[in-house]
Amino acid sequence: MGWLDRERTIAPPGFNRWLVPPAALAVHLCIGQAYATSVYKTALVKHFGASLTEVGVIFSIAIVMLGLSAAIMGTWVDKNGPRKAMFTSAAFWASGFLIGSLGIFSHQLWLVYLGYGVVGGIGLGIGYISPVSTLIKWFPDRPGLATGMAIMGFGGGALIASPVSTALLKMYDPNSGATGWVASGESVGKLFLTLAVVYLAYMMFGAFTIKVPAEGWKPAGFDPAKVRAAALVTTDNVSAKNAVKTRQFWLVWIALFCNVTAGIGILEQAAPMIQDFFRQPDGTSLASAAVAAGFVGLLSIGNMSGRFAWSATSDVTGRKRIYMVFLGVGALLYTVLALAGSTTTVLYVALAFVIISFYGGGFATAPAYLRDLFGTFQVGAIHGRLLTAWSAAGVAGPLIVNAFLDAQGKPGALNAASYQPALLTMVGLLVIGFVANLLVSPVDARFHEPRPGGVRSEEPALEA
Amino acid sequence: MSTAQSSVTPSTGKLVIAWALVGVPLAYGVYETLTRVAALFG
Known part of the structure; x- marks a missing residue:
C-alpha cells in the first residue's frame, strides 16, 4: 500500500507543523482508553463468573504487549514512517475490540485475552511510539513541548473513555438505573463494538493528517547552534x-x-x-x-x-x-x-x-x-x-x-x-x-x- | 540542504478543525472529571 509509505507523507512546502500535534493526539486519545478499563471490570467479572484477578489479567496482558511491541516494532516504525504505523496501530486496536466483543458475546474469556490483551496491546505499543520521532523532527526547538502534547493524550484518553463508556453502557443495558445495577455482558460487548468503530475513525484521521518534514527542514528562526x-x-x-x-x-x-x-x-x-x-x-x-x-x-x-x-x-x-x-x-x-x-x-x-x-x-x-x-x-x-x-x-x-x-x-x-x-x-x-x-x-x-x-x-x- | 519555513496561512481552517476534533472531546473529558473532583471539596 504505497499511499501509506513514508515517501508519500513528506510535507509539501508551507505545511503547518501545528497540524502534527492533533494528529498525534488523535491516536493517543484513543489508545489512552487502556486506563479506563475499570468502568466495565465488574460487569465482566459477573458476565464470565471470573475473579477480579482473572479479569484484571486482560489489562496486564495489554500493558505487557504494549512494552514488547514498542520494543520489537520500534525500528519498523522509524523505517516506515508515522502514517503506516498509525494505520497499523488503528487496525490492531480496533481488531482488539472486535475480537474482545466476540469473546464477550460467546462467553470465551480467552478470546478477550487474545483480542483486547494481545491484539489490542500490539496496537497500543505501535500507536504509542508512532508519532514520537515525527514530533521531535517537527519541533527541534521544543521537543519536550511536542512530545508532552501527544503523550498527554494517553492520560487524557481515559478521561474521555470513562464517562462515554458509562453513558453507552447505560444506553445499551435496559436494566440500567436499577438498584445495585451492574452492566450486562451484552452491553459491554456492544460497547466494544462501538469503541472499535469510533477509535478506528479517529485514528485514521490521525494517520491521514500526519506528515514528516522534508530532509533538511527546520522551523523559521531556529538556530541549531543553541x-x-x-x-x-x-x-x-x-x-x-x-x-x-x-x-x-x-x-x-x-x-x-x-x-x-x-x-x-x-x-x-x-x-x-x-x-x-x-x-x-x-x-x-x-x-x-x-x-x-x-x-x-x-x-x-x-x-x-x-x-x-x-x-x-x-x-x-x-x-x-x-x-x-x-x-x-x-x-x-x-x-x-x-x-x-x-x-x-x-x-x-x-x-x-x-x-x-x-x-x-x-x-x-x-x-x-x-x-x-x-x-x-x-x-x-x-x-x-x-x-x-x-x-x-x-x-x-x-x-x-x-x-x-x-x-x-x-x-x-x-x-x-x-x-x-x-x-x-x-x-x-x-x-x-x-x-x-x-x-x-x-x-x-x-x-x-x-x-x-x-x-x-x-x-x-x-x-x- | 536547508529550507527554513516561512509563514503559512492557507491551512488555518484545517488547523482549527484538527484541533477541535481532539480538543472538544478532551475538554468534555476534563469537565466530566472535574465534576467528580468537586466531591472532594464539597
Whole structure:
C-alpha cells in the first residue's frame, strides 16, 4: 500500500507543523482508553463468573504487549514512517475490540485475552511510539513541548473513555438505573463494538493528517547552534542497536522504571488508599466513596497535566534536571506522604497530585531525553525499547504495594500506618532512580553513526 | 540542504478543525472529571 509509505507523507512546502500535534493526539486519545478499563471490570467479572484477578489479567496482558511491541516494532516504525504505523496501530486496536466483543458475546474469556490483551496491546505499543520521532523532527526547538502534547493524550484518553463508556453502557443495558445495577455482558460487548468503530475513525484521521518534514527542514528562526550549546544534547546520532549497548540507555531505563513503579504504587490503590488513610478507630473513614472517586479523578488530571507541563518545562530546564525534580522532590514528597499524609486531607491530596504529575511527566519527557542523548536518527525505536521499563514497572509496582499491604492486614481494616512500609520502599526506589539519573553523561563518540564522509572503524562493544 | 519555513496561512481552517476534533472531546473529558473532583471539596 504505497499511499501509506513514508515517501508519500513528506510535507509539501508551507505545511503547518501545528497540524502534527492533533494528529498525534488523535491516536493517543484513543489508545489512552487502556486506563479506563475499570468502568466495565465488574460487569465482566459477573458476565464470565471470573475473579477480579482473572479479569484484571486482560489489562496486564495489554500493558505487557504494549512494552514488547514498542520494543520489537520500534525500528519498523522509524523505517516506515508515522502514517503506516498509525494505520497499523488503528487496525490492531480496533481488531482488539472486535475480537474482545466476540469473546464477550460467546462467553470465551480467552478470546478477550487474545483480542483486547494481545491484539489490542500490539496496537497500543505501535500507536504509542508512532508519532514520537515525527514530533521531535517537527519541533527541534521544543521537543519536550511536542512530545508532552501527544503523550498527554494517553492520560487524557481515559478521561474521555470513562464517562462515554458509562453513558453507552447505560444506553445499551435496559436494566440500567436499577438498584445495585451492574452492566450486562451484552452491553459491554456492544460497547466494544462501538469503541472499535469510533477509535478506528479517529485514528485514521490521525494517520491521514500526519506528515514528516522534508530532509533538511527546520522551523523559521531556529538556530541549531543553541542546541549544540547544551552539554547533554548531541548533534550526532546513535542507532537503536547501539543505544542499548550504552550505559546512558540503561541509566535512563532505571530512572524511568523507578519513577513509574512509584507512581503506579499510588495509582493502583488510589481509591482504597485515601479511605484507609483517614480511617477512624471505629473502622469508618472520613473519606466517603464519592470523595475517593473524586480523588481518583483528580489524580487523572494530575497525570495528564503533568505530562504536558513538566515535559514543556524540560525544554527550558533540560531533561536531566527535570528528572532530578521527578525523582528527588518525588522521594521527599513520598516521605512526607508516608509520615504525615494522614494529618489533613488537603495535604494528602496535594502531595498525591504533585507525585502523580511527576509520574506523567517522566513518561512525556523520556522521548526528548533520548533525543538529547542519542539524536533523532532512530529515537522512535530507542523509545520503544525504553518502554520495557514501563512493562516491568507495571508488574513490580502493584506487586510491591500488594505484598506489603497483604502483610499488614485485610482490605477495610488498613490505616495510614499500614501503607508506610510500601511508601518508604517507593522512596528507596526513587533515590535509586535519582542516583541513576545523576550518573547520565554524554554518550561516547564510538557509538555515534558516521557523519557523511566519515568512517567508524569497528562495531562498538558494550560499554563498560 | 536547508529550507527554513516561512509563514503559512492557507491551512488555518484545517488547523482549527484538527484541533477541535481532539480538543472538544478532551475538554468534555476534563469537565466530566472535574465534576467528580468537586466531591472532594464539597
